Amino acid sequence: MTSLKARMTLILLGFVSAVLAVTLLAVLLSTAANVREQASEELRVGARVFEELLSNRDRQLSSTTQVLADDFAFREAVATEDAATIRSALLNHGGRIDADLMILSDTKGQFITTALRENDNRFRELDPAIGQNDLRQGVISLEGEAWQMVDATVRAPLPLARVSMGFRLDDRIAADLRSLTGLHVSFLSSTDETAPYASTLPGHVRRELPERLAEQATAIDDVRTLTIAGEDYLSLRLTLDGHPGSPIVLLQTSLSEALAPYRPLWLQMAIIALIAFTLTLIIAGPLANRVTRPTRALAAAAARISQGDYSRSAPVPPIAELAQLGEAFNAMQEGIRQREQRILHQAYHDPLTGLPNRTLAADRLEQGIERVQREGRVLGVLVLDVNRFKEINDSLGHPTGDAVLRAIASRLSSRLRGSDTVARLGGDEFLVLAEVEDKQGPERLAAELIDAISGQELEIENIRLQLAISLGIALCPRDGTDVETLLRRADIAMYQAKERQLTSSVYAAGHDEAHLRRLKMLSDLRTAIDDEQFHIQYQPKIAVSNRQATQLEALIRWNHPEQGFVPPDEFIPLAENSGYIRTISRWVLQTVIRQLAEWRRSELSIAVAVNISALDLVDAGLPRYVQALLDQHELPPSALGLEITETTVMKDARHALHILQELRSLGVAIAIDDFGTGYSSLAQLRSLPVDELKIDKSFVMKLAGQAEDAEDPVIVRSTIDLAHNMGLKVVAEGVEDEATWWRLAGYGCDSIQGYWISRPMPADALPEWLGEFANRQWREPD
Numbered sequence: 148m149t150s151l152k153a154r155m156t157l158i159l160l161g162f163v164s165a166v167l168a169v170t171l172l173a174v175l176l177s178t179a180a181n182v183r184e185q186a187s188e189e190l191r192v193g194a195r196v197f198e199e200l201l202s203n204r205d206r207q208l209s210s211t212t213q214v215l216a217d218d219f220a221f222r223e224a225v226a227t228e229d230a231a232t233i234r235s236a237l238l239n240h241g242g243r244i245d246a247d248l249m250i251l252s253d254t255k256g257q258f259i260t261t262a263l264r265e266n267d268n269r270f271r272e273l274d275p276a277i278g279q280n281d282l283r284q285g286v287i288s289l290e291g292e293a294w295q296m297v298d299a300t301v302r303a304p305l306p307l308a309r310v311s312m313g314f315r316l317d318d319r320i321a322a323d324l325r326s327l328t329g330l331h332v333s334f335l336s337s338t339d340e341t342a343p344y345a346s347t348l349p350g351h352v353r354r355e356l357p358e359r360l361a362e363q364a365t366a367i368d369d370v371r372t373l374t375i376a377g378e379d380y381l382s383l384r385l386t387l388d389g390h391p392g393s394p395i396v397l398l399q400t401s402l403s404e405a406l407a408p409y410r411p412l413w414l415q416m417a418i419i420a421l422i423a424f425t426l427t428l429i430i431a432g433p434l435a436n437r438v439t440r441p442t443r444a445l446a447a448a449a450a451r452i453s454q455g456d457y458s459r460s461a462p463v464p465p466i467a468e469l470a471q472l473g474e475a476f477n478a479m480q481e482g483i484r485q486r487e488q489r490i491l492h493q494a495y496h497d498p499l500t501g502l503p504n505r506t507l508a509a510d511r512l513e514q515g516i517e518r519v520q521r522e523g524r525v526l527g528v529l530v531l532d533v534n535r536f537k538e539i540n541d542s543l544g545h546p547t548g549d550a551v552l553r554a555i556a557s558r559l560s561s562r563l564r565g566s567d568t569v570a571r572l573g574g575d576e577f578l579v580l581a582e583v584e585d586k587q588g589p590e591r592l593a594a595e596l597i598d599a600i601s602g603q604e605l606e607i608e609n610i611r612l613q614l615a616i617s618l619g620i621a622l623c624p625r626d627g628t629d630v631e632t633l634l635r636r637a638d639i640a641m642y643q644a645k646e647r648q649l650t651s652s653v654y655a656a657g658h659d660e661a662h663l664r665r666l667k668m669l670s671d672l673r674t675a676i677d678d679e680q681f682h683i684q685y686q687p688k689i690a691v692s693n694r695q696a697t698q699l700e701a702l703i704r705w706n707h708p709e710q711g712f713v714p715p716d717e718f719i720p721l722a723e724n725s726g727y728i729r730t731i732s733r734w735v736l737q738t739v740i741r742q743l744a745e746w747r748r749s750e751l752s753i754a755v756a757v758n759i760s761a762l763d764l765v766d767a768g769l770p771r772y773v774q775a776l777l778d779q780h781e782l783p784p785s786a787l788g789l790e791i792t793e794t795t796v797m798k799d800a801r802h803a804l805h806i807l808q809e810l811r812s813l814g815v816a817i818a819i820d821d822f823g824t825g826y827s828s829l830a831q832l833r834s835l836p837v838d839e840l841k842i843d844k845s846f847v848m849k850l851a852g853q854a855e856d857a858e859d860p861v862i863v864r865s866t867i868d869l870a871h872n873m874g875l876k877v878v879a880e881g882v883e884d885e886a887t888w889w890r891l892a893g894y895g896c897d898s899i900q901g902y903w904i905s906r907p908m909p910a911d912a913l914p915e916w917l918g919e920f921a922n923r924q925w926r927e928p929d
């Protein structure tokens with residue numbers, strides 16, 4: 148690619164060269180035309196001078212010839228044919244005017260005598276016929292020479308003879324004319340191409356002249372150019388007296404000679420042009436440089452900007468247009484810098500909370516890892532998320548969810564030091580990076596952060612929210628020295644906390660494998676329904692009063708294709724954490740109700756209780772779904788019961804209450820499961836639409852061996868009493884022996900469930916079991 152500088156230099160040189168060439172050409176052409184015009188004029192003037200010269204000489208010849216013809220002595224000598232006197236008279240009179248040739252001829256044109264000034268006898272031998280021609284008058288060719296001749300008649304009184312005189316048109320005359328006019332003069336034969344009779348031309352030109360004249364200018368009647376011996380001559384042929392054989396008189400001027408005075412001028416102009424060209428060559432580079440230097444500087448600035456270097460401003464050159472460009476560059480640089488900063492901020496920050504995002508957090512974590520390893524310190528990596536945040540979003544709307552996230556961000560930030568990092572990893576997940584002095588530091592910090600979030604209620608648009616978080620802690624370098632491992636392990640610890648229903652958990656070795664298994668299970672769960680890997684088992688509850696199976700508890704079973712039986716204790720929490728529990732609960736309800744209908748059709752009238760989870764209690768469509776299933780299978784609502792764990796209800800009693808009320812209003816019995824594990828009081832249950840309490844098996848299983856005043860019997864007995872006082876029925880689960888049965892019966896427990904009655908069984912085993920159970924032998928205690 149040609150550079151701008153080279154182009155400008157070339158353009159400048161080209162322009163100057165063109166101007167110089169045109170000027171030189173114009174001067175050349177105009178001087179040539181001028182010279183040609185002048186030379187033509189000189190030729191015409193020369194022609195007039197020549198004609199005048201001829202005319203003068205003609206008059207001279209005429210008068211002398213006439214005087215001789217009238218001279219008495221001469222006439223007498225002619226009459227007497229006195230040759231000596233004639234010759235003497237001819238020479239005498241001719242000599243007076245320097246005539247070159249004197250001729251006396253008789254009236255018929257026969258030569259009588261001729262005389263030459265040089266006294267040569269050349270014309271003695273003249274052909275007498277010549278004399279008969281009309282060649283004695285005018286300019287004639289004679290014996291290879293050109294002559295100007297005049298004649299007069301010698302009378303006595305009758306014509307005796309004719310006397311002629313003439314001048315030779317020779318080199319001398321030609322030279323005289325040249326010195327007079329400055330023109331070359333040549334006399335040539337008009338009939339043949341012999342060498343000129345006389346000429347002022349140089350020898351070689353003179354020799355070539357006849358040939359060139361014959362070739363190029365057969366009809367020169369005005370100024371023409373003849374090229375002879377490689378040189379141009381402006382030529383003018385003079386027409387004399389019109390004799391057919393009259394010689395040609397050619398006036399010429401050499402064009403190169405005519406142009407010669409101008410050659411120094413042309414040379415000067417050429418030198419000036421050369422100097423101008425050289426000067427242009429010298430100044431074109433710097434001149435182009437002056438223009439292109441700022442352009443190059445601007446180009447360099449553009450390249451710098453394109454590489455993201457905004458440290459220097461673009462130059463503002465003193466040339467107006469380039470100055471505009473420079474200022475535009477600077478404005479553009481500032482615009483790009485600001486936009487880039489904005490984009491960079493957006494790329495590394497979470498738009499909702501303004502906190503660093505996952506990318507920036509990973510970067511800070513990487514720096515932190517290097518620093519603590521270098522300085523032998525400990526970096527706490529804390530990952531936390533908001534419990535049941537989805538419910539907040541679903542029930543209160545996304546704007547409230549967003550406000551919650553902003554509030555959490557601000558609460559977390561307020562508890563951290565400037566050197567710590569709090570970032571939003573996505574959704575409701577946050578990350579805190581804090582360097583600590585000792586390994587307990589992160590746990591202390593975790594407690595502080597939990598307090599910051601959960602310590603006081605959050606009020607958003609008159610809604611008071613009690614937030615809870617789950618927090619996982621991993622330590623660098625103990626739990627990992629790379630970003631991915633530390634984040635994963637902090638995440639695993641957080642899920643541990645969730646599963647164990649703790650607020651925080653510190654990563655421990657071996658958690659990864661369990662986590663991986665959980666992840667795999669979570670993904671397998673989603674296909675388990677379609678692949679018919681689930682089925683339901685039923686465990687009877689027996690009414691103490693009549694030892695009849697009044698209700699069954701539906702318990703889900705998962706036969707994993709690779710892992711075999713997976714206990715619900717393991718996959719239900721996973722399903723709850725992922726939100727998939729809603730799908731599972733609906734599948735259980737559907738399967739159970741279908742089974743109930745089938746039993747009813749075979750005259751087996753029994754009720755079934757289904758376990759539902761916390762997430763089901765924020766599923767506003769659940770009551771409608773249950774109603775639709777009952778209607779579809781024409782079942783009374785009393786056929787169905789629902790069990791909700793105590794902790795589920797207590798976690799968010801307000802939300803649970805609404806759905807429970809709707810379910811209860813359908814006529815479905817509600818039982819509180821695992822009662823006694825959630826530290827709630829019976830008084831708190833008073834407000835809930837509950838029919839039954841199910842005492843957790845942990846209080847029941849060891850009951851038989853304990854004294855009446857031991858802790859478990861006291862709890863069980865008082866729970867039964869208080870529940871009865873509140874109008875609730877009581878079920879005890881985990882009854883594994885007959886002694887426990889009798890003890891619970893003694894406490895007034897309404898129903899009993901446990902392995903001693905039956906382990907959970909498939910639906911088709913129930914009719915047979917019911918028959919066997921009816922025949923069971925009871926041994927009442929003593």
Ligand SMILES: Nc1nc2c(ncn2[C@@H]2O[C@H](COP(=O)(O)O[C@H]3[C@@H](O)[C@H](n4cnc5c(=O)[nH]c(N)nc54)O[C@@H]3COP(=O)(O)O)[C@@H](O)[C@H]2O)c(=O)[nH]1
Pocket residue numbers: 686700701702703714715716719735757758759760790820821844880881882883900901902903907
């Ligand atoms: N949300 C749902 N939760 C469900 C569903 N199906 C089961 N579960 C819950 O999983 C937990 C474990 O249940 P499972 O392994 O089925 O254990 C039940 C009984 O087999 C067991 N049980 C009953 N009697 C005894 C006994 O005498 N001894 C003994 N060691 N265990 C006994 O107790 C479990 C029933 O408990 P509970 O629900 O509290 O009545 C469990 O929490 C289930 O709730 C489901 O479909 N949805």
